[in-house]
Amino acid sequence: MAGIPSPSIPVTERTRLKRLPKRGVFDRAAVYDILDEGFVCHVGFVVDGQPFVIPTGYARVGDEIYLHGSAASRMVRSLTTGLDVCVTVTLVDGLVLARSAFHHSMNYRSVMILGQARLVTDCEEKTEALRAFTSHIVPDRWDTLRPVTSQELLGTSVLALPIEEASAKVRSGPPVDDEEDLQWPVWAGVVPLSLQSSSPEPDAHVRPDTAPLDPRVLARGARRGK
């Protein structure tokens, strides 16, 4: 897409929420915040009429997200033919416990991107994408690693999906019970959930003089201003 993308993402018939439209978010910055906080997406594609949904890593760079995989994988083989794809990223923020089963819910933020992926063939762009995957997980790690070899570059397929047709869906806040249930004698509210890291486990080969892992990686949510 040429030029500066619009700060809001146009709503299409395919991204318009059929239900609870107030949960829909089409603000580009909000969509990008969700994409930048997550790091596992679910990629949907169709082979012989059968949908497949595969979890995989990703990284956003500008107005695209990059996916990668072995050239031999079904996902990569399918997507490089220009198949329609749906990439969904979901962050789970809490259990919403209401006074009736019907009003139980979850707090979450999710993004859905529709489109066709482009196979990245340019070596420089491919290297930048690989750097983005690493930096998205652990900032500043790329420069400390054994450099990528040209053989590794060849064996990795990188796909780029433009963030053109996309939407986010967000639910937050307390349960919404029916007025007449508010006196029902059961605890109701939210149990916040978040993905947390625990003590890093060095492998058997880490040299004793090696700098420990930067603790910022241990506070993903906090680092991203949650």
Place this chain on the structure above:
Amino acid sequence: MAGIPSPSIPVTERTRLKRLPKRGVFDRAAVYDILDEGFVCHVGFVVDGQPFVIPTGYARVGDEIYLHGSAASRMVRSLTTGLDVCVTVTLVDGLVLARSAFHHSMNYRSVMILGQARLVTDCEEKTEALRAFTSHIVPDRWDTLRPVTSQELLGTSVLALPIEEASAKVRSGPPVDDEEDLQWPVWAGVVPLSLQSSSPEPDAHVRPDTAPLDPRVLARGARRGK
């Protein structure tokens, strides 16, 4: 399906792993353990050739998983027509930080189920499914809630998907670096990740004499023997 299902799930051309077959798991008990620990799945289905991937709650009962939604939602409207569906559940267990970008990975356990969903119309089965959704999140909560009304039952669509064509994929353990990289001077190992709960936030209407939330809900992983 009549009779007792086999303890291993038959491998099909669609569930066989094309790459890294040692990550494939077709043991029914192992697949069910993953399904029982997760509570958000990603449902893939196709409308007009376009795949959609929607996050939603689920619960396993016996050899089926139940999904639910408003009868008006695109997902429910699509699946009730007997469309092919793929339901994927992914648990993220850790960041695998290697000495080269190429060998970075994630520890995870995921399950993919392929098939067609059945619309549950029997009121009793529907109620049991709703009970399963609630109990899957918070055991013993169902009996403390304001009972489900027949209007709520009517407004909720419940779908059942048999766990017949399914597979799990598991990666665990430390990074697998190239032998010649083992002396590279950078930290390498695993940063364990898990979904953790924090202090429950009661809503504005909880009566002061209400029993607090059973703390077992706060230790999901622990409760499930992780």
